[in-house]
Amino acid sequence: MNLKTLAFAVPLITLAIFVGVYGALFVSRQDHVQRLLETRECQGCDLSDANLERMNLEGVNLAEANLEGASLRGSKLGGANLQRTNLRRANLEQADLGCNAFSFSLRTDEQAANLDFNVDENPEAGNPQNLPFGFNISTDPRGATLSFNLGGCADLRGASLQGATLPNGSIHP
Numbered sequence: 001m002n003l004k005t006l007a008f009a010v011p012l013i014t015l016a017i018f019v020g021v022y023g024a025l026f027v028s029r030q031d032h033v034q035r036l037l038e039t040r041e042c043q044g045c046d047l048s049d050a051n052l053e054r055m056n057l058e059g060v061n062l063a064e065a066n067l068e069g070a071s072l073r074g075s076k077l078g079g080a081n082l083q084r085t086n087l088r089r090a091n092l093e094q095a096d097l098g099c100n101a102f103s104f105s106l107r108t109d110e111q112a113a114n115l116d117f118n119v120d121e122n123p124e125a126g127n128p129q130n131l132p133f134g135f136n137i138s139t140d141p142r143g144a145t146l147s148f149n150l151g152g153c154a155d156l157r158g159a160s161l162q163g164a165t166l167p168n169g170s171i172h173p
Contacts, residue, residue, distance in 0.1 A: 036060060048086075058098065073165075077154040084158040091165045097154045 033050055036042040041061045048066050054074040061081045071091045078098020161172040 036062070080154040082154050082156050082159050085156075086160050087156075087164045088160050089163040090161075092167055093165045093169050095167050097156075097167060 032042055032045040032047055033052070036045065036047070036057075037055075040059060042065055043061050044064045045062070046066045047062075047070055049069040050067070050071075052067075052070055052072050052075055055072075056076045057072075057080055058076050059079040060077075062085050063081045063083045064085060065082075066086045067090050068086050069089045070087075072095050073091050074094045074096075076096045076098070078096060080098075164172045166172055
């Protein structure tokens with residue numbers, strides 16, 4: 001085999017191997033997306049870099065799945081199991097995590113009483129309101145605040161969010 005033939009064959013073989021491996025990964029990923037949509041379950045699946053934009057994924061089981069670099073922009077994820085899921089660099093911008101928290105606040109002094117009612121669609125992480133049917137009561141000498149969540153938040157316990165774009169557009173550190 002002469003040098004010209006070898007110089008032509010090596011890149012061609014490399015390209016064929018690359019296309020074959022990438023094609024197999026792409027087909028496998030598409031199979032996982034299809035499985036997720038049909039069964040609402042894809043525990044441990046590789047959905048890295050998958051396009052899941054604006055999909056209704058409420059209540060799906062994606063525990064321990066790899067969603068690194070996936071686009072979930074505008075998707076509905078209320079009640080989804082995302083425990084220990086890799087969401088590094090995933091785009092969750094405008095995603096609905098299903099969190100709805102309500103709070104009532106009663107404040108008094110010697111002359112008046114105030115009652116406030118708030119609805120927060122994205123309660124902060126680590127807040128007891130984020131637990132299904134969770135509630136929190138805080139008091140001080142002037143009154144009390146009762147906060148509770150009616151459930152439905154996506155379960156992100158143990159998920160990796162490094163570099164992910166969060167629903168409000170910010171990037172997780």
